[in-house]
Amino acid sequence: MESRRVAQEGGKGILPDDIESKPLIGVPTRQSADLVGKGAEKSQWRIKSIVTVALTVLTSSQAILIVWSKRAGKYEYSVTTANFLVEALKCALSLGALWRIWSTEGVNDNNKLFASVDEIAVCTIPAALYLIKNLLQYYIFAYVDAPSYQILKNFNIVSTGVLYRIILKRKLSEIQWAAFVLLCAGCTTAQLNSSSDRVLQTPLQGWVMAIIMALLSGLAGVYTEAIMKKRPSRNINVQNFWLYVFGMIFNVIAIVVQDFDAVMNKGFFFGYSLITTLMILNHALSGIAVSFVMKYADNIVKVYSTSVAMLLTALVSVFLFNFHLSLAFFLGSTVVSVSVYLHSVGKLRR
Amino acid sequence: MESRRVAQEGGKGILPDDIESKPLIGVPTRQSADLVGKGAEKSQWRIKSIVTVALTVLTSSQAILIVWSKRAGKYEYSVTTANFLVEALKCALSLGALWRIWSTEGVNDNNKLFASVDEIAVCTIPAALYLIKNLLQYYIFAYVDAPSYQILKNFNIVSTGVLYRIILKRKLSEIQWAAFVLLCAGCTTAQLNSSSDRVLQTPLQGWVMAIIMALLSGLAGVYTEAIMKKRPSRNINVQNFWLYVFGMIFNVIAIVVQDFDAVMNKGFFFGYSLITTLMILNHALSGIAVSFVMKYADNIVKVYSTSVAMLLTALVSVFLFNFHLSLAFFLGSTVVSVSVYLHSVGKLRR
Numbered sequence: 001m002e003s004r005r006v007a008q009e010g011g012k013g014i015l016p017d018d019i020e021s022k023p024l025i026g027v028p029t030r031q032s033a034d035l036v037g038k039g040a041e042k043s044q045w046r047i048k049s050i051v052t053v054a055l056t057v058l059t060s061s062q063a064i065l066i067v068w069s070k071r072a073g074k075y076e077y078s079v080t081t082a083n084f085l086v087e088a089l090k091c092a093l094s095l096g097a098l099w100r101i102w103s104t105e106g107v108n109d110n111n112k113l114f115a116s117v118d119e120i121a122v123c124t125i126p127a128a129l130y131l132i133k134n135l136l137q138y139y140i141f142a143y144v145d146a147p148s149y150q151i152l153k154n155f156n157i158v159s160t161g162v163l164y165r166i167i168l169k170r171k172l173s174e175i176q177w178a179a180f181v182l183l184c185a186g187c188t189t190a191q192l193n194s195s196s197d198r199v200l201q202t203p204l205q206g207w208v209m210a211i212i213m214a215l216l217s218g219l220a221g222v223y224t225e226a227i228m229k230k231r232p233s234r235n236i237n238v239q240n241f242w243l244y245v246f247g248m249i250f251n252v253i254a255i256v257v258q259d260f261d262a263v264m265n266k267g268f269f270f271g272y273s274l275i276t277t278l279m280i281l282n283h284a285l286s287g288i289a290v291s292f293v294m295k296y297a298d299n300i301v302k303v304y305s306t307s308v309a310m311l312l313t314a315l316v317s318v319f320l321f322n323f324h325l326s327l328a329f330f331l332g333s334t335v336v337s338v339s340v341y342l343h344s345v346g347k348l349r350r
Numbered sequence: 351m352e353s354r355r356v357a358q359e360g361g362k363g364i365l366p367d368d369i370e371s372k373p374l375i376g377v378p379t380r381q382s383a384d385l386v387g388k389g390a391e392k393s394q395w396r397i398k399s400i401v402t403v404a405l406t407v408l409t410s411s412q413a414i415l416i417v418w419s420k421r422a423g424k425y426e427y428s429v430t431t432a433n434f435l436v437e438a439l440k441c442a443l444s445l446g447a448l449w450r451i452w453s454t455e456g457v458n459d460n461n462k463l464f465a466s467v468d469e470i471a472v473c474t475i476p477a478a479l480y481l482i483k484n485l486l487q488y489y490i491f492a493y494v495d496a497p498s499y500q501i502l503k504n505f506n507i508v509s510t511g512v513l514y515r516i517i518l519k520r521k522l523s524e525i526q527w528a529a530f531v532l533l534c535a536g537c538t539t540a541q542l543n544s545s546s547d548r549v550l551q552t553p554l555q556g557w558v559m560a561i562i563m564a565l566l567s568g569l570a571g572v573y574t575e576a577i578m579k580k581r582p583s584r585n586i587n588v589q590n591f592w593l594y595v596f597g598m599i600f601n602v603i604a605i606v607v608q609d610f611d612a613v614m615n616k617g618f619f620f621g622y623s624l625i626t627t628l629m630i631l632n633h634a635l636s637g638i639a640v641s642f643v644m645k646y647a648d649n650i651v652k653v654y655s656t657s658v659a660m661l662l663t664a665l666v667s668v669f670l671f672n673f674h675l676s677l678a679f680f681l682g683s684t685v686v687s688v689s690v691y692l693h694s695v696g697k698l699r700r
Contacts, residue, residue: 151677174695175525178688182532185684188677194544197677327501327538327546328678334535335685338528342692345524 044296051292052305058286059309064316065282069275076271078259080251082280087247089284094237094244101235111235120242122227127246129220133213134254140213143206148199150191152210157184157303159211159218164299167222172300175346180300182339187307190314190332221299228295236295240288304343307336394646401642402655408636409659414666415632419625426621428609430601432630437597439634444587444594451585461585470592472577477596479570483563484604490563493556498549500541502560507534507653509561509568514649517572522650525696530650532689537657540664540682571649578645586645590638654693657686 101111144152161180164170172180202210228239255263262270293302311333317323451461494502511530514520522530552560578589605613612620643652661683667673 175692178692178695182685182688185681185688189539189681189685192542192678192681200675200677325550327550328542331535331539331542335532335539338532338535342525342528345528 047292048297048301051289051296052301055286055289055293055302055305056309056312058282058289059306060312060316062279062282062286063310063313064320065275065279067313067317067321069279077273077276078255078262078268078270080255080259081263081268082276084248084251084255085280086283086287087244087251089280090287091241091244091248093284093288094240098235098237098241101237110231110233111238113238113241115238115242122223123239123242124246126220126224126227126243127250129216129223131250131254133216133220136209136213136216140206140209143203143209145198147193147195148202148206149210151188151196151199152202152206153214154184154188154191155210155214156217157187157307159214160221160299160303163215163218163222164225167219168226168299170298173346176300176343179339179342179346182335182342183304183307186332186335186339187310188332189335190311190329192328192332193326218299221294221302225294225299228291236291239295240291300343304340308340311336397642398647398651401639401646402651405636405639405643405652405655406659406662408632408639409656410662410666412629412632412636413660413663414670415625415629417663417667417671419629427623427626428605428612428618428620430605430609431613431618432626434598434601434605435630436633436637437594437601439630440637441591441594441598443634443638444590448585448587448591451587460581460583461588463588463591465588465592472573473589473592474596476570476574476577476593477600479566479573481600481604483566483570486559486563486566490556490559493553493559495548497543497545498552498556499560501538501546501549502552502556503564504534504538504541505560505564506567507537507657509564510571510649510653513565513568513572514575517569518576518649520648523696526650526693529689529692529696532685532692533654533657536682536685536689537660538682539685540661540679542678542682543676568649571644571652575644575649578641586641589645590641650693654690658690661686 098111098113105111140149157180161172161177165172224243227243228236290302293305311329314323314325314329318325448461448463455461490499507530511522511527515522574593577593578586640652643655661679664673664675664679668675
């Protein structure tokens with residue numbers, strides 16, 4: 001169970017999902033670079049919409065692949081190696097995108113791969129935060145069972161909002177705060193099942209660890225956004241390249257610490273299947289979409305996008321896997337939908 | 351089970367809860383008459399707050415009495431006779447209040463008991479609507495089980511909002527509509543339990559009947575508000591007196607139709623206990639509070655008030671009866687709280 005959990009989590013890698021490669025999303029490189037420069041509001045809104053939809057669709061299909069792979073049987077492969085491959089793939093995609101940019105635009109100050117020590121150093125921080133969080137994940141299961149952990153993970157929503165306010169100093173209107181509380185309550189409601197009440201028996205240590213993990217996760221997201229936005233004109237592929245280099249390094253550490261024997265005895269690719277390959281591809285693309293969202297939108301959009309994706313996943317699963325939707329799911333979806341509505345209405349009135 | 355359900359429902363009588371007797375709520379008669387006349391906004395707000403709090407507290411204690419009486423054993427008394435006594439008590443209280451008013455203010459056009467045929471005729475409509483609804487209640491259980499019916503009753507919230515808009519032509523802001531949807535979702539979420547999903551298996555007839563009953567209930571409430579507000583200067587005790595006269599008459603019909611044999615064989619007061627007496631008293635006072643709310647506030651305030659009361663009841667039950675609160679309850683309460691907040695914020699921006 002634990003390895004599965006990590007597989008779901010780990011899809012996002014030990015690093016935040018932060019690589020972008022424009023051709024994959026369908027926005028031509030030059031165009032988007034121009035747009036950021038000019039700050040053309042309408043086009044920015046268009047990019048924002050496209051990346052948000054892309055993230056939502058990719059996250060939904062990600063969850064569906066997980067369900068599919070669960071149905072197909074147990075995970076046999078090592079999760080840490082898969083995480084490493086996700087990081088490596090994103091790294092390769094960002095290099096490929098840079099290659100295209102260099103060949104059309106030439107190398108300039110914004111798209112050169114070389115970066116200052118300061119610029120590179122900050123890229124270790126999100127990676128380190130995710131490493132700590134993933135290590136904690138092994139300890140929290142001593143206090144919290146897996147279904148309860150799924151429920152407690154919704155703290156991420158609140159922690160992201162709070163840290164977004166405190167660290168990035170971005171303001172949300174009162175109505176948007178209310179919408180954020182509703183998003184958290186709605187997502188949790190949609191996940192309710194007959195054993196959910198056990199979460200209330202979680203011991204204090206479990207609550208504290210869940211809150212710490214939510215803060216770490218929120219902090220990594222917010223920190224990544226800060227990195228991406230510090231130099232708006234800086235090419236996103238370069239920023240991501242460095243973020244993912246550290247993602248690869250930290251995942252090598254994770255392989256050595258957790259799966260060294262297994263990899264040595266069975267080989268790096270033991271247990272890989274078609275689904276595994278698709279999941280790695282999907283996680284890499286989702287990471288790229290998150291990266292776009294961080295650069296052109298923000299953490300709040302990311303949270304909404306992944307929350308809506310969770311609901312879409314359940315709906316699609318009804319058709320694909322004959323899932324039965326619960327009343328709690330309908331109620332939670334209603335609350336999440338109203339939350340999305342209020343978030344946009346609240347913005348207009350700000 | 352059915353008779354219990356009716357006992358809970360029936361507390362509100364076969365008639366809307368519409369009698370007021372100022373001394374009971376603590377607002378002196380003359381003062382409130384003056385206020386309505388002058389329309390002093392601040393004082394009106396004060397009355398509105400007092401009656402809302404009174405309704406909330408009375409509704410909460412009503413539900414607690416029901417739990418208490420369930421713990422004490424089965425209902426032995428006839429529900430229709432209890433309903434009749436509730437109507438009769440409210441009628442007596444409104445006459446008592448009128449007596450006080452007449453002795454201090456004398457009889458005038460606004461507080462005279464005599465009413466035109468038109469004024470009296472409309473008072474039959476809410477009573478008739480409630481009678482139809484209560485009769486339907488017996489048939490719906492052929493299609494819907496009792497716990498599912500509790501869930502479906504939350505349609506009342508939506509139907510009240512919709513009819514309030516259509517019939518009374520009162521506007522709610524977009525945010526207030528969103529808040530209303532949340533109120534419905536939140537109340538339902540708070541009531542979720544392991545068997546709630548059965549409601550999704552309700553056959554079409556059950557859904558249709560539940561919706562019709564919600565519309566009848568909403569219509570009766572909205573119609574009562576229209577009656578109360580048609581002549582704002584008309585003394586509320588007179589308006590209620592006539593409403594409750596028809597409440598008594600319709601309950602006599604209900605006794606004859608449903609409990610004639612039982613009453614004839616066992617007597618009118620068979621099975622009455624201290625709790626029964628307290629419940630009748632409480633229902634009468636709740637009815638009086640609803641009446642105030644209809645006159646000085648509106649149906650929306652009533653819906654919020656009774657919804658919050660439901661949550662308060664559960665909280666109080668934790669201490670009184672060692673109830674365990676579910677995660678769903680916490681989530682639902684959160685959503686309802688946000689809904690109350692949004693309703694008030696939405697009002698300011700209207």
